[in-house]
Amino acid sequence: MATDELAEKLHRRLDLQDRAQPPRQPRVFNPHTEFKEFSRKQIRDMEQMFKRFDSGKDGFIDLMELKMMMEKLGAPQTHLGLKNMIREVDEDYDGKLSFREVSIH
Numbered sequence: 001m002a003t004d005e006l007a008e009k010l011h012r013r014l015d016l017q018d019r020a021q022p023p024r025q026p027r028v029f030n031p032h033t034e035f036k037e038f039s040r041k042q043i044r045d046m047e048q049m050f051k052r053f054d055s056g057k058d059g060f061i062d063l064m065e066l067k068m069m070m071e072k073l074g075a076p077q078t079h080l081g082l083k084n085m086i087r088e089v090d091e092d093y094d095g096k097l098s099f100r101e102v103s104i105h
Contacts, residue, residue: 029100043103050099060096 031043038046053069054061061069063082070077077085086097089105 029098031099031103034100035103046103047099050102060094060098061102062096066097 031038031047032040035043050061051057053065053072055065055068056062063079063086066082066086067077067079070082086095089097089101091101092098
């Protein structure tokens with residue numbers, strides 16, 4: 001009896017939440033419109049640099065790729081330092097950096 005009542009309340013709450021939240025459209029990232037302060041050449045150069053260090057070719061720079069990037073740039077970091085760098089700019093908290101996240105910081 002009590003479990004049926006609890007289940008009914010839970011279903012009602014979930015229904016209300018589903019109606020209150022409009023479906024979210026995925027946001028398309030366009031660096032040319034988002035970063036108006038950079039020229040097209042600057043954005044292209046940043047994209048090439050990002051792709052050079054994205055060794056997994058997945059569109060993200062993870063911890064190990066960031067480590068290699070910092071070493072190649074002559075500024076090696078500790079594991080903790082790298083994690084802190086990612087934490088500072090990782091907007092979606094996925095533990096890796098997208099081109100957008102790298103560009104805005």
